[in-house]
Amino acid sequence: MNMRDTIGSNNSDLTEMNRSAVVKILQQREVCSRADIAKQMGLTQASITKIVAALMEMGIVSEVGSIKGSGNRRSIGLKLNADRHQIIGVKFSRHMFSVGVFDISGKIYTHSEIEYSIEQGQKSVLSAMKTQIHDMLEKYKNVVAIGLALPGPFLQDEGRIAVVTQMPTWHNINFIEEFKYEFNKPFFFVHDANAGALAEWWFGDHARPLHTLAYFLVGEGVGSGIIERGNLLLGVQGAASEIGHISVDVKGPRCECGNYGCLELYCSVPAMVKMAQQRVPECLSKSHQQSLDACNAIFKAARKGNAKALEVVQEVAEYIGYGCVTLINSYNPDIIVIGDIVSQGGDLLLPTIQEVVRQRVISELSSRVQIKISSLKVDPTLYGAAAIATDKVLQMPSAFLAVKG
Structure with a gap:
């Protein structure tokens, strides 16, 4: 039997689970009393006092x-000694x-972006990538783990990306073999949309309580990450949603995944740029390829009243709306957060997206979901790469966070 299929817990497991719960409460609330923690966890104050004493002895609290x-x-x-425990987050995408x-x-200390050619x-x-990570490890001595976000479908057990549109040869790369043993730190991997979902769940300014959050990534690729009651929906291979x-x-048209008429072919950055090249080429220069700059040039032209550019933006928004319809009917979320490059169109996109949802989803469902653009100041995927590593670390604080004496 696979250990992940077992349901029993021994005393040491329960002790670590309780320590993890205390650490997570302090991460979210910054400063908290033992009495407040006991109330939130449903344990006696004596039990919390014992748990906190152990965490203080380990230098975690x-x-x-x-x-x-x-x-x-x-x-x-009580507070979490967050600054003593740092995480490196890495985002890999098609051009950078x-x-x-x-x-x-969740506090960010530094970040860098490196562009490359396909x-x-x-x-x-x-x-x-490895050199950049090694440089960060050299500068920041308190790193306890590293997280890497990858485009999907990412097959978590095999360590490879099943399909990377525009980059067919990359599906042969085993990222686990490439990275897990390169660094003397625990290394964790996550699909980019799942990373964004984690970042929004933990660090997004969303009304609580939240039951189900859908993160809708619309960038060089298109994907979604679903979190229900704090847990990612992964599927058997990590390729759900x-x-x-x-x-x-x-x-x-046929997609590189083998399917026909995929959503990604109609509202991703390449799709938007292709439409603009055909209908409003004057708003793009030769330096504008499939990038944030190209999308921003289209959005800028639309805001200045270029009717053809606005038509492109609204068509992209319509397809994002179709994606939202699918997310609502599939997962019934409280909130859909739209992020990544195309989300920079924000105010130009939302009215059309919301109108599509209003027309195509029964009111009992559509009236209960909030659709918004991500307001995170850090790229949600990069933030989420750090969040997946943080989540793993906080599940076993005694192993990862105890100060070695």
């Missing part, structure tokens, strides 16, 4: 003086990769 508790009584505040350093509270050799790109490869036109 500190006391921060007196705070106001319930009934205006004063309590000793980025590397950032965060702490376990024609560039795989070994060259992978070597540049691949909305970019759902047909919106069964007789449409």
